[in-house]
Amino acid sequence: MKSLLLPIPFAAITILAWGSYGNWLHAAKADVDELRMRQFFCVGLAYFILAIVIPTLFIKLKGEKGAFTASGIIWSLAAGVCGALGALGIIMALSAGGSGAPLYVMPLVFGCAPVVNTLVSMTMNRSLKEANSAFLAGIVLVAIGASLVFITKPKATPHHESTSKETTSKSETKSESKSEGVSETKPTVKEKSINWLTVIGGIILTALSWGTYGSVLHKGQALMKGSRLRPLICVGLAYFVVVVIVPLGLIQANPLAGMGS
Numbered sequence: 264m265k266s267l268l269l270p271i272p273f274a275a276i277t278i279l280a281w282g283s284y285g286n287w288l289h290a291a292k293a294d295v296d297e298l299r300m301r302q303f304f305c306v307g308l309a310y311f312i313l314a315i316v317i318p319t320l321f322i323k324l325k326g327e328k329g330a331f332t333a334s335g336i337i338w339s340l341a342a343g344v345c346g347a348l349g350a351l352g353i354i355m356a357l358s359a360g361g362s363g364a365p366l367y368v369m370p371l372v373f374g375c376a377p378v379v380n381t382l383v384s385m386t387m388n389r390s391l392k393e394a395n396s397a398f399l400a401g402i403v404l405v406a407i408g409a410s411l412v413f414i415t416k417p418k419a420t421p422h423h424e425s426t427s428k429e430t431t432s433k434s435e436t437k438s439e440s441k442s443e444g445v446s447e448t449k450p451t452v453k454e455k456s457i458n459w460l461t462v463i464g465g466i467i468l469t470a471l472s473w474g475t476y477g478s479v480l481h482k483g484q485a486l487m488k489g490s491r492l493r494p495l496i497c498v499g500l501a502y503f504v505v506v507v508i509v510p511l512g513l514i515q516a517n518p519l520a521g522m523g524s
Contacts, residue, residue, distance in 0.1 A: 285369040289357045300510040302354050307347075307506030314499025318492040329490025339483030339494040342476055343501025349472035350506065356465030359458035367416040368462065371409050372469045378405050379474020387478055 291302060321327070356368045378401075385391045484494045 281373070282369075285353060285357060285365045285372075288354060289365045300513050303351060303506050304510040306350050306354075307502050307510070310499050310502035311507065314495050314502065318496050318499070322492055327490055327492050329488040329493055331493055332486050332488075335483045335486035335490075335494065336497050337483075338479055338486055339497030340501045342480035342483055342494070343498035344505055345472045345476040345479060346498060347502050347505035349469040349476065352465040352468030352470075352472060354465075356462045356469070359461035359465070361457045363416065364462070367412050368466060370412055371466050372473065374405055374408055374412075375466070375470035376474040378402055379470055380477050383475050384478045387482065 288302060288306075291305070353368070353372065356372075357364045360368055381398075382391070385394065480494055480498065483497065484490065487493045
């Protein structure tokens, strides 16, 4: 019974973390100057701390069962690449999807990724031929659900910043203010048009990448004799290369990189 209850808290952590992932990224756009590579870079820095530094220190201080193996490292690095590509797909879809993107991008990703995960797991276990009609019906229902999400997605209300300020004339006011009230109206901020090709491409990339992630990572963990932190370190290393080193090179090579930070 204890072995059945033990995974529940960790599953809950994953649900809360990944469930809020898209909203945090989308909210960060204004602070990262809408440059996707910079958001990608920040995600990689977080992985560097949580998936490389902390696990490495823990293994050195406390130790852990298992061992690094060549095949386990390769599979775990591959899992990290899948995770990094999924993060890139999410950032692409959210950046191109307008202000209401998290409302439909994330449900589509997390609706399609489990189907991909099941297909990948069955392929790796050589049990794909055992798929029955109920399983195929489930895939059809996922496709129907994805279509309904697109059709019935909430429409984002354009953000209008229009304020009117009235101030009474005072003795300290400058000579230019001759009227008793001054009215200021900021220009309307128009909603950016949605690039559906980028949105759909990002969703597909993330669904395929994150759908593959779990099965590949489990394979790497098994090859490292059940170690939990060593595969995580390999995932962090893959993230660091794909999500930090590569974007950093692209930003430095971009002549417009000095426009933002």
